[in-house]
Amino acid sequence: MKEKIEVPEYAKLIHETLKKPGLLLNTNGDKFNSMVIGWGHLGILWNLPTFTVYVRKSRYTRPQLDKTRAFTISVPLDGKIDPKVMKVCGSLSGRDVDKAELFTLEEPGDNGVPGIEEYPLTLECRVLYSQDQDLESIPADIRAKFYPEGEDGADIHTAYVGLITDAYIIR
Numbered sequence: 305m306k307e308k309i310e311v312p313e314y315a316k317l318i319h320e321t322l323k324k325p326g327l328l329l330n331t332n333g334d335k336f337n338s339m340v341i342g343w344g345h346l347g348i349l350w351n352l353p354t355f356t357v358y359v360r361k362s363r364y365t366r367p368q369l370d371k372t373r374a375f376t377i378s379v380p381l382d383g384k385i386d387p388k389v390m391k392v393c394g395s396l397s398g399r400d401v402d403k404a405e406l407f408t409l410e411e412p413g414d415n416g417v418p419g420i421e422e423y424p425l426t427l428e429c430r431v432l433y434s435q436d437q438d439l440e441s442i443p444a445d446i447r448a449k450f451y452p453e454g455e456d457g458a459d460i461h462t463a464y465v466g467l468i469t470d471a472y473i474i475r
């Protein structure tokens with residue numbers, strides 16, 4: 305059962321869980337995939353309720369997002385994520401592993417991306433807007449720390465602003 309929630313009532317839990325241990329960003333393009341995120345925020349844009357995520361170009365999640373323009377955010381109600389889930393979803397690529405095996409997936413809503421029973425607070429989002437970071441606009445110290453030049457250039461983030469289309473706790 306999906307129990308509808310008012311998202312602002314859970315802003316503190318979402319913010320604190322994002323800081324540590326992180327939240328799960330789920331996509332469902334070629335297959336279901338989930339990755340840990342530590343950057344993101346609830347907000348309002350164009351008078352609409354949003355959740356924005358930042359995804360590096362090297363992530364498997366990125367082409368999934370570009371293909372479907374949809375994601376769900378999964379939040380543990382007790383602020384804890386299983387260490388095995390942290391390891392697999394926080395360091396391994398969906399190109400190499402099937403992360404769906406880790407979870408009991410809920411029937412997806414309109415955006416086509418399932419939530420996760422084990423991490424029941426769920427935000428269903430549709431991407432309203434996305435933008436690659438402009439390295440030139442980033443302060444030099446932050447740029448040096450987070451975006452060293454690699455063989456394929458810097459591994460920049462793309463910001464995906466998701467319109468929150470539904471929010472609930474899986475019971």
Ligand SMILES: Cc1cc2nc3c(=O)[nH]c(=O)nc-3n(C[C@H](O)[C@H](O)[C@H](O)COP(=O)(O)O)c2cc1C
Binds near residue numbers: 393
């Ligand atoms: C605590 C934590 C926070 C993370 N936050 C982000 C993030 O906000 N954006 C990002 O691109 N990667 C982040 N990562 C790294 C991804 O979770 C990791 O590279 C993951 O394996 C990517 O999965 P994918 O290639 O299947 O998309 C974080 C990892 C950890 C452990």
